Amino acid sequence: MQITTDLPGALPPGLPDPATAAQLEALALDLRAAGLPLLRSRGELESLAADGFVYSPVLQPLLCGLRAQIGVRVTSAAEVLQVAAACGRHRVSLTVRGAATGNYGQCIPLAGGLLLETSGLNRLREVDASSGVFTAEPGIVLAELDRQLLSHGREQRLLPSTVRTASLGGYVAGGSGGIGSLRWGFLRDPGHLLGVEMVTVEPEPRLLQLDARAARPLNHAYGTNGIFTALTMASAPAVAWRQWVLEFEDWSAALAAAQQLAASALELKALCLLEAAVAARLPWPQGCPAASGAAHRVLLLAAPDATPALESWVLELGGRLSWSAPQGQSRGIPLRELTWNHTTLHVRSQEPGWTYLQLLLPQPEAPALEALRQRWGEDLLWHLEAVRSQGRQRFACLPLVRWRGASALQELIDQARDLGCLLFNPHVISVEDGGLGVVDADQVEAKRAYDPAGLMNPGKLRGWI
Template sequence: MNGIHKKLSSLLGEENVIVDLPSRKQLSKDFYWYSPVLTDMLDDKIADYIVKPGNEEEIKCVLTLAVQNKIPVTIRGAGTGNYGQIIPMNGGILIDTTRMNKIIQIEEGSVRVEPGIKLGLVEKELREVNQEFCIYPTTYIKATAGGFVSGGSGGIGSITWGNLWDGNVLELRVLTMEETPRVFTVKGEGMMNYIHSYGTTGVITEIVFRTTKRVEWTQCIASFSDLENSLIFSEKIAKDSQIKKRSISTCEWPIPSYFQPLQKVIEPDKHIVILEVEEKSFELVKSLVSEHNGTVSYEIPSSKYQKGIRLSDFTWNHTTLWALNANEKMTYLQGSFSLDSYLEQIKLIKEKYKDEFFNHFDWMRSKGELIPQQIPLVRYKTKEHLYEMISFCESIGVKIYDPHTNLLEKGGWEAYIDSVVQKKHENDPHGLLNPGKIGVVNDLVKG
């Protein structure tokens, strides 16, 4: 046992310091392998030590030890991210937060939690007291609160409530990466330096999420022979203020063919829309499906919501996972289309790339604006071909958020990067907190 190992064991207990190679390899990974580009870049990265603190004071002790010895630190939740957010680029200490898994307080309109709690457990508790999350990721059964805030953006509920930074995080408690860590509370605009910043600017130890009144949700699949009809229908539902909705996901055929658990209810050669809508609006939804020449091919009543099969498991980036499970040589992109021209943009892409590009939209709002948000499946050939696709999409007005980089400013956060970098220098003066994730910082390590 070397000196650092002994000190960590003394601080946390030997059982909470992991050094065996198989465990370190496992816990140093996330779902970056969705991207063949990131796979080549990140496969060999591994932490030297995995630690599992049980409270904020223990995290402070780990940070102090790391600063004193100039050891890089990375923070991990459940590792369900897709961009290598938690990959320890320079080894060092990886802090696994999953022992910090308490619900601290539920109030009307909010819930305060520790960062390592699974969001699925929180949602269950909220629904038992007639509340629910405004938004949560499709990986919510496994995903942690801190992981979602630090590495995520939106998900189920975003069609109504927007992204994390649209008021869905109310407060953060943060530690700095200094020899004597500071602790402070962040609210309002200041949270933009911590939400989706990959844990580069501070260590989050408490989160307050916005919640809303529980709704009885019906899930269904609507099938369409014509892709354009499925999209126009999706837009109609998205815009209809009479219909409460939690999710609208449109998948071009053959994406539905990859959804193995749904094979008995998937109609061949049909494009589908997966919906979560308020139970009392379901009859109106069915009539709108019919108006757009579609059929409701499957439904799950509200009494079985979040019990058994969940249609949210086939939306957002789960579509990529199902394709990869089917052994398709696929990867994905992330893009925002223009509401007034997305149908024309789709036609231009399909004309150029045909069966190399399959449309998948998860409709959402950002700052109140309705956006056709796309996570398309694309056939992977080479990195050069992939970036040619990205360039073409951007040339026709589609904003691409590159999911094949682990750099924050190249994955869609460029508008906020100057503020994030400034906050990183303030809170992490030695450049030890998750280094290698902000290219413009150049991994500065100050002596």
């Protein structure tokens, strides 16, 4: 079923009422009896009530001030079962929180209720020595997970640029791709998530083990249809990635170089193209020359064996080498924190009047980029990321957009769609609107099976509403 993806002017309809004082007291009594630490003070609950939605001037007025009525910290699947049972019994809504770096208010409860804080559920349980398949708990921070995987000679295939803060559970339930998407596509592509351990939300909750097929509807469902307590995922052999910054005076040469590099046999983990005006607004690693504002920059994470080819090829491609250093050995900001939505973060920290969009560019890319540039001029700045989409090398784009109001943003979205771009709108609230705008019947069916009273993260799954 196709649904509208217009910018929201209000919270979704049909939200449950917040819990009453009596419901909250009964819930708190149960949780205390189970020995769980509660978060009840205004300060504690406020500090848990923000994520990357602040990058969207559309979502800001809708989500600011929304918060849970009670919070609880868990450290084991057994504790999650206790919380799910208490919410199920007292019919209090439940929203799971990883590290709250999502961009759409994914872990912001729209109707109060309980916030389940998972940072203590954070063990790497197992790594299979022969396949590299690992099982880890959802609250583990991705950088810590990578650090532990490294001792097994492995690394995660995909990472968000928030790798230093984001959790595994939040990434799978709320993220989509990022560093590694150039080679490994997106998190929902079959083959990444191989199984989950999860808890249902009902008066007598179940702890279930789902295989890859059964886990699929919970992948990128914003925690609306089950609580992960462990995730089993494929990994990749660890590589000592090297960071590269290449410069190009000419935009067409930079775009052509990005296309050729992404399609080459070089082993790359990331390729990001920033137009000069974006590069000039970013902080750079220590030792890397600041961007002059005249040159466009291509950022790469490349395997060590790419070095000789890159050094000679860059000149042929019409560019020059600006800087290179092994990842993890340079000082200051790592290069990966200038990619994906970190670009928006840095620019907004200096100039909060910017926001952004997310889209997959049509091929060839240049005509759409040119048509949009002609209409929007300096109000639209290009930031491209090489990705593999459905097996094909493509460019995702997170352009910076100067905020000129909701109707200008809607006009830009409409024009981009008319030009063949696939929009992943970051100014919306529901799972479907942030994706292809289509209800996934399997996600709704999983909610019916695992959250029959509709208590999980209410308002976020349009298909349920």
